[in-house]
Amino acid sequence: MIKMRVQEILEQKKKTRYWLVKEMQTTYKTVNKICDNTLTGLQLETIEKLCSILDCTPNDLFEID
Secondary structure: OEEEOHHHHHHHOOOOHHHHHHHHOOOHHHHHHHHOOOOOOOOHHHHHHHHHHHOOOHHHHEEEO
């Protein structure tokens, strides 16, 4: 199973979900789904935005379990 590591990255960078909401200009509900791995789909645009905001690569965002 592929899992997103966004919550781990936020913790490493000492950032909050609220901060990510503001940076992504999206809703808290969306960020919660990303951080809690409950998304049913993810657009490439969103991956690109996350990488830019979190200063990471797509490889950093995902983990294969």
